[in-house]
Amino acid sequence: MRLFEAMRAARVPVVIADDWVRPPFVDWSSCCIMIKENSIGELPQILRKLESRAEQIARNARSEWERVFGEENFFHHTVEAYLLILRAREKATTTQKLSRYAKVVRAPYGRMILRTLKDKVLGR
CATH class of the missing domain: 1.20.5 (Single alpha-helices involved in coiled-coils or other helix-helix interfaces)
Incomplete structure (x- = not known):
């Protein structure tokens, strides 16, 4: 939930996980910082290195949120995600x-x- 709130607020989401299942339809590489779990101790240094790109990543996060979860596309993407889940379960x-x-x-x-x-x- 916090991930999507950060995107909507045009903030940079930071995901700390090794096996994160990315929600579909979002260009996560453009709008999120992903950190491996074993790199948590290096988080301050990693964020400092990316500080010059923070504004752009934040804009991308808001843009992706609007594109996928915004009022015009939310229903469509929700149905598409549901269908992907059903297909995966069938297989x-x-x-x-x-x-x-x-x-x-x-x-x-x-x-x-x-x-x-x-x-x-x-x-x-």
């Missing part, structure tokens, strides 16, 4: 599907959801 192997569910189960809230469902099924 997923059983192992990939189980892996996705396993990630949810390993999350703290995932266990809570499963316990709640189990209790409801068992009538507790």
Whole structure:
């Protein structure tokens, strides 16, 4: 959520992640700074090196937000993203599907959801 708020406010989004799944349709390389997780200690130096480009990156962020998430295109891009997700799920192997569910189960809230469902099924 904060990523999109930064884009809308014409600020430079900084994403610190190794395996970030980029939302589709956005030219992330032009409007975002991406930092590897193991480079977090170098963040101040990295940002200082990019300071001269900050205004342009911020303008690009706002421009991309308008182009993809703005009033005229939001519905279209939302539907297109949904269709991409459906296609990917249809192509997923059983192992990939189980892996996705396993990630949810390993999350703290995932266990809570499963316990709640189990209790409801068992009538507790």
